[in-house]
Amino acid sequence: MKATVIHGPRDIRFEEVPDPRIELPTDAIVKVHTSCICGSDLWPYRGDDETTEPHTIGHECLGVVEEVGADVRDVRPGDFVIVPFDHCDNTCSACRNGAHSACENLGMTRSGQAEYARVTQADGSLVKTDGVPDADLVPSLMTLSDVMATGWHAAVSAGVRRGGTAVVVGDGAVGLCGVLAASQLGAETVIAMSRHEPRQELARRFGATHVVAERGKEGVAAVKEILGGVGGDAVLECVGNGPAFEQAFRVARPGATVGMVGVPHGVEAPLRVMFSKNVGLAGGMAPVRRYLPDLLERVLRREIDPGLVFDLTLPLDQVAEGYRAMDERTAIKVLLQP
Amino acid sequence: MKATVIHGPRDIRFEEVPDPRIELPTDAIVKVHTSCICGSDLWPYRGDDETTEPHTIGHECLGVVEEVGADVRDVRPGDFVIVPFDHCDNTCSACRNGAHSACENLGMTRSGQAEYARVTQADGSLVKTDGVPDADLVPSLMTLSDVMATGWHAAVSAGVRRGGTAVVVGDGAVGLCGVLAASQLGAETVIAMSRHEPRQELARRFGATHVVAERGKEGVAAVKEILGGVGGDAVLECVGNGPAFEQAFRVARPGATVGMVGVPHGVEAPLRVMFSKNVGLAGGMAPVRRYLPDLLERVLRREIDPGLVFDLTLPLDQVAEGYRAMDERTAIKVLLQP
Structure with a gap:
């Protein structure tokens, strides 16, 4: 063949x-x-x-x-x-x-x-x-x-719940499906972190209530401003590399869970931060x-x-x-x- | 003073x-x-x-x-x-x-x-x-x-549920309180991993249904034998050092959660294993x-x-x-x- x-x-x-x-x-x-x-x-x-x-x-x-x-x-x-x-x-x-x-x-x-x-x-x-x-x-x-099952798994693993808030890190196809999943699972606020206009548009179509184009510290500040000063209840990590992991943990509120679905590449879990903020990490291969x-x-x-x-x-x-x-x-x- | x-x-x-x-x-x-x-x-x-x-x-x-x-x-x-x-x-x-x-x-x-x-x-x-x-x-x-609140937090973070199985790594006072918490929260099988006779006895008094004295590979095998070939639904990591972390992830079944309450000292989360087995990590300071x-x-x-x-x-x-x-x-x- x-x-x-x-x-x-x-x-x-x-x-x-x-x-x-x-x-x-x-x-x-x-x-x-x-x-x-x-x-x-x-x-x-x-x-x-x-x-x-x-x-x-x-x-x-x-x-x-x-x-x-x-x-x-x-x-x-x-x-x-x-x-x-x-x-x-x-x-x-x-x-x-x-x-x-x-x-x-x-x-x-x-x-x-x-x-x-x-x-x-x-x-x-x-x-x-x-x-x-x-x-x-x-x-x-x-x-x-x-891809859609993987985005769904990110949302389930992150513990997205009706009326809660969700932040999606990564605007690839998995991240966009994660936005759709978070919205379908009833999150009231769904923030897509994306710098690319066509992807931002698709994120909105999939149910993102907000789009944050900034990254790093500015991205964290923008997310927290939307969420009244705190981070997200559920964070979907849809990339798998170091910067995305770091971003994900920084936009998580104390007691939140980061749902990971991107195969980890050169990444370490920030255990001390997880411990002091009680932020969990769940998920994996969908x-x-x-x-x-x-x-x-x-x-x-x-x-x-x-x-x-x-x-x-x-x-x-x-x-x-x-x-x-x-x-x-x-x-x-x-x-x-x- | x-x-x-x-x-x-x-x-x-x-x-x-x-x-x-x-x-x-x-x-x-x-x-x-x-x-x-x-x-x-x-x-x-x-x-x-x-x-x-x-x-x-x-x-x-x-x-x-x-x-x-x-x-x-x-x-x-x-x-x-x-x-x-x-x-x-x-x-x-x-x-x-x-x-x-x-x-x-x-x-x-x-x-x-x-x-x-x-x-x-x-x-x-x-x-x-x-x-x-x-x-x-x-x-x-x-x-x-x-200590009791910390053991309780380990059990809650690990997702202990009525009728489920729980494995407790660490037989210090926190681990023993974790056994008590898992039992109180309704776990049907509670396995205490302990090598010390007086601590084993207290674990049983606190509701451990089984005690496993072995560690490492032998410990994993003993836990799995009790649990019908799989790991625990909920694993309480009550130490915070490398060997305990490794033990905890090795006795977790696919889809389980490790609840950590020991301040991590010189530990890395085994991200690849977590990803492939879909084992989560939650908890932190109680x-x-x-x-x-x-x-x-x-x-x-x-x-x-x-x-x-x-x-x-x-x-x-x-x-x-x-x-x-x-x-x-x-x-x-x-x-x-x-």
Whole structure:
């Protein structure tokens, strides 16, 4: 099949690789209908994560089941499915506790930006739609594979509650989905920290009541001014690097929780500050399957439209162009279709 | 007055110092009836925290109000009061959010192991009893100044819930109070990690359903065997050093929360593990005033007897002997009376 392969920093090629195949009886092969590029794909793209040898990349996709292993019962060839980037059995102790991303049988989509993807734990992971969805719903359904579920997890982990206040650090697609999640979960004040006009506009559309363009000390002061002198009840950390972590803890009120969903890169938790302010840190890799049924309903009822995070659509074979656009921040998030 | 003064590592003297006095109209001076030595007093005693110049030490006490500032309304000279180690106004935004230990007007008891102590924010901080309490209740009331409230905060921060499981790391007085708190909060399984027989016995008396004497890998294996192969729902970290932190995260199940109450010393949060297992970290310095009315009721109704953590009582002027006993772990916690 043709697939996106990363060879090293800024070296993305769409090229021929072996077809994925059923390896375990719980596997399925999905023919990819739509995929996209994740902010976390930029870590290896920028060389912040090392690529020791060329490998397929891309972990977000939607598609049609092509083939299933002998033990798969709940999905059949021909089913249109949403593929959580993190595969899980949905039955183990971790899954029963809502920590599907630490499933005892955890798997990952390894060739989402390709013609076919292997899904381990097909029954536990895949969620079917009722036939092929309306074309206008596809972008929003696509976000349920990772980014919208991840933004939702940031909000849940940060303890967003009805009538409370939320501050979102990071205006990438995850941060914007975090704004949407905080708003849907009933936060009365939702502050998006963003310096980029198109992203600010989308944040407002997703329910941000305020936008703060300043960063650092000025950003903290601006947030506190909006919140009557204190920090946020819930802070969504949607980046994962040092400056974002620092910003997040500085805009948290005493007793607040920072919900983290950006893979930590070169970061330390400020334990002394956390201790003296009683600010907690929760979250991690999103348990996508946990939120998927609820989020699917919200999309199908057209209550939320997270697909608006896609501001560039490219044919799959132009995937390298998509990486370039996201790296240069000329696109928020890139949708890929055959 | 006579007070306990630390001059440097292992140099504790009971000597004459200036009397504390009303400095602000919100202050009160308390004549100390009972005090005690805290595990955190051992940090400077052992030289782990530097003592740059001699100063009074001790932050836990009970006593009788001697004098109040002009703005104090709710306590009067003659009232018997419990003194939270962290003084707060009980009205600011942090206090209203339950984070009294990050009060905008935070103060600290500085001469608890002395004849008199100054309490800033007297109205917000002090909780009166109905006259001088029965002598047998005094040790338990003494624990409400810090250690019992701190153990309670560990349990609350770790998210202990009815029917859940809890693991307590640390068998000092705080850890033992954490066991009592987890049990009172309804955890069905409470595992105390302790190697010392008298502390194990007290843990059981406080509601531990299991005791694990092993540490490190063996300790993790023993905890998981009790809990059906997984870690605890709630983990109480009651020490604050590196080995305890590591132990705490290793006995936490995916999706669990570690509640920390030991001042972090030379510790880093294991962010990558937290991220991949979705294990949160919460807690910090205990908001004593928040829990005090409830804990007072439990003591007065004789439902809990946290005063059992005191296994050595000394006259105040033998305070240096008390430090030595706690440092050498021949005593769990030392009560000091005139």
